[in-house]
Amino acid sequence: MNTFRNEPLLELRRGTVRDEALAALSALDAKLPLDVPMLIGEDVVHGQVFASVDPSAPATVVANAHAATAQHVADAITAAERGQRTWSQRPASERAAALSRAAGILRSRRFELAALAVREAGKPWAEADGDVAEAIDFLEYYAQGALALDGGRPLIQMPGERNAMRYVARGITGVIAPWNFPLAIAAGMVSAALATGNAVILKPAEQAPACAKAVVDALHAGGVPLEALSFLPGGDEPGKALVADPRIHTIVFTGSCAAGLNILQTANTFVPGQRHIKKVIAEMGGKNAVIVDSDADLDDVVPGLLKSAFAFGGQKCSAASRALIHKAVADELAERLAGAISTLRVGPAADFATDVPPVIDIAAQQRIQGYIDSAKPLAQGDSRDDGFYVAPTLFQGLPTDHKVIQEEIFGPVLSLETVESVEHACELVDQSAFALTGGLFSRSPRTIEYVTERTPVGNLYVNREITGAMVGRQPFGGGRLSGTGPKAGGPDYLLQFVEARAVSENTVRHGLVV
Numbered sequence: 001m002n003t004f005r006n007e008p009l010l011e012l013r014r015g016t017v018r019d020e021a022l023a024a025l026s027a028l029d030a031k032l033p034l035d036v037p038m039l040i041g042e043d044v045v046h047g048q049v050f051a052s053v054d055p056s057a058p059a060t061v062v063a064n065a066h067a068a069t070a071q072h073v074a075d076a077i078t079a080a081e082r083g084q085r086t087w088s089q090r091p092a093s094e095r096a097a098a099l100s101r102a103a104g105i106l107r108s109r110r111f112e113l114a115a116l117a118v119r120e121a122g123k124p125w126a127e128a129d130g131d132v133a134e135a136i137d138f139l140e141y142y143a144q145g146a147l148a149l150d151g152g153r154p155l156i157q158m159p160g161e162r163n164a165m166r167y168v169a170r171g172i173t174g175v176i177a178p179w180n181f182p183l184a185i186a187a188g189m190v191s192a193a194l195a196t197g198n199a200v201i202l203k204p205a206e207q208a209p210a211c212a213k214a215v216v217d218a219l220h221a222g223g224v225p226l227e228a229l230s231f232l233p234g235g236d237e238p239g240k241a242l243v244a245d246p247r248i249h250t251i252v253f254t255g256s257c258a259a260g261l262n263i264l265q266t267a268n269t270f271v272p273g274q275r276h277i278k279k280v281i282a283e284m285g286g287k288n289a290v291i292v293d294s295d296a297d298l299d300d301v302v303p304g305l306l307k308s309a310f311a312f313g314g315q316k317c318s319a320a321s322r323a324l325i326h327k328a329v330a331d332e333l334a335e336r337l338a339g340a341i342s343t344l345r346v347g348p349a350a351d352f353a354t355d356v357p358p359v360i361d362i363a364a365q366q367r368i369q370g371y372i373d374s375a376k377p378l379a380q381g382d383s384r385d386d387g388f389y390v391a392p393t394l395f396q397g398l399p400t401d402h403k404v405i406q407e408e409i410f411g412p413v414l415s416l417e418t419v420e421s422v423e424h425a426c427e428l429v430d431q432s433a434f435a436l437t438g439g440l441f442s443r444s445p446r447t448i449e450y451v452t453e454r455t456p457v458g459n460l461y462v463n464r465e466i467t468g469a470m471v472g473r474q475p476f477g478g479g480r481l482s483g484t485g486p487k488a489g490g491p492d493y494l495l496q497f498v499e500a501r502a503v504s505e506n507t508v509r510h511g512l513v514v
């Protein structure tokens with residue numbers, strides 16, 4: 001029986017909860033910088049060190065991580081060959097129990113891990129806590145899902161014949177994670193592979209290795225054997241080596257479209273010695289639009305759009321970056337949003353009052369600023385110069401082919417476009433190469449049905465913000481160039497990590513057929 005329930009979020013408005021959060025932050029600060037070595041099978045391995053820094057105070061080094069080379073990748077895959085043999089033989093119930101114990105460990109370290117995400121990924125408290133809660137959800141949800149999958153699927157039975165189908169692990173799995181959900185997305189991809197009996201090598205994002213290491217530590221402490229889960233911090237060099245190795249069966253990637261396409265190309269290139277076709281599970285970027293119809297309640301639209309576009313500085317693949325507004329309400333909504341953007345509090349992630357934190361690093365800051373400088377804003381919020389800050393920015397009326405309209409910016413930038421009708425808005429959405437999330441504000445059931453039919457996005461949200469998919473409730477992920485569509489946190493996700501084997505037995509004795 002499925003007993004999964006989403007992990008409740010912390011009540012961050014309560015003084016006692018805030019006190020506990022700040023105490024966790026002080027305790028963490030006293031330990032900085034953290035040391036984040038590689039874990040290769042049974043070995044703790046050191047290498048050349050690189051730093052992750054606090055985006056709100058870049059002089060603060062959060063972690064010194066040890067960078068994996070191509071040789072470390074090869075060593076980790078050799079360890080995973082052993083891990084694959086033992087872990088895949090463990091009963092599904094044992095694997096699920098290990099994941100569930102790891103979830104319990106994350107639960108018990110709730111504040112400490114949220115504090116780490118505040119410092120290392122620049123996530124404001126509510127976002128950081130959501131990241132911890134989602135990591136717990138993924139572990140519990142996939143643990144239960146793997147148990148359900150273990151029974152196989154019913155097949156048609158005929159007299160004299162017994163048919164069965166069961167699922168087996170695909171093989172060694174390379175997980176390549178992004179920095180923006182450094183706990184949840186790493187935990188989700190790793191735990192899905194482990195739950196289904198695959199040995200895993202995790203290559204976290206270079207901006208947030210300490211968060212990913214905390215997930216790995218919890219899984220080991222929960223009972224996942226060391227050789228079944230290795231950990232290789234570093235940039236794209238170890239990532240590329242992982243993808244290219246012929247011994248890898250599955251690559252699970254979440255990140256940008258460019259990196260995803262490169263991974264797909266490498267994985268599809270046959271390497272001598274390879275005895276299987278590699279599978280790539282890719283969740284990539286978006287260019288997400290919210291349609292606002294003439295009958296929309298603008299009192300809902302304004303906070304819904306602000307949250308969708310500017311929470312966590314727009315650094316979610318699900319974030320809104322286009323608003324397609326019916327001409328009847330375009331001027332009023334533009335005026336209200338232009339006023340509202342100046343009320344957003346831009347500040348350090350650790351400040352409970354912050355709406356818009358800094359972006360992750362100087363490269364992101366410069367890239368986003370490049371987009372902002374390419375056109376004249378309608379309105380901008382505040383900025384600061386003591387971190388990687390970018391002023392939240394609104395554009396209006398840019399030509400459809402402008403790069404601000406077409407490309408994923410992954411920052412606090414929202415473009416307003418006036419449309420003739422909802423049909424016109426749907427055409428614009430359909431012209432995009434991305435199809436991740438989308439939104440609609442409308443009070444008309446017929447319009448809601450029409451947009452549901454016509455928009456190609458993987459996750460459509462109606463009369464609400466378009467971020468914050470919950471495990472088990474909004475299976476997440478898109479199509480087109482947004483990804484291969486496995487739907488993380490959904491009932492089909494684990495099928496990506498297994499192969500089906502069918503056995504058909506003749507139950508009538510030979511020679512005695514009557």
Ligand SMILES: NC(=O)c1ccc[n+]([C@@H]2O[C@H](COP(=O)([O-])OP(=O)(O)OC[C@H]3O[C@@H](n4cnc5c(N)ncnc54)[C@H](O)[C@@H]3O)[C@@H](O)[C@H]2O)c1
Nearest residue numbers: 177178179204205235236239240255256259283284285317
């Ligand atoms: N669809 C989703 O569920 C989802 C979720 C989170 C983030 N994202 C996307 O991720 C991007 C932001 O994250 P990011 O900046 O960490 O992305 P990124 O593509 O720069 O990096 C992601 C990971 O891939 C590694 N990598 C980069 N190039 C590689 C290559 N050629 N081969 C192997 N590994 C490689 C990086 O080191 C990192 O670990 C945005 O585009 C965002 O939309 C998508």
Ligand SMILES: N[C@@H](CCC=O)C(=O)O
Nearest residue numbers: 316317318467468469476
């Ligand atoms: N699953 C997250 C987005 C993950 C990408 O950054 C959401 O639904 O907001």
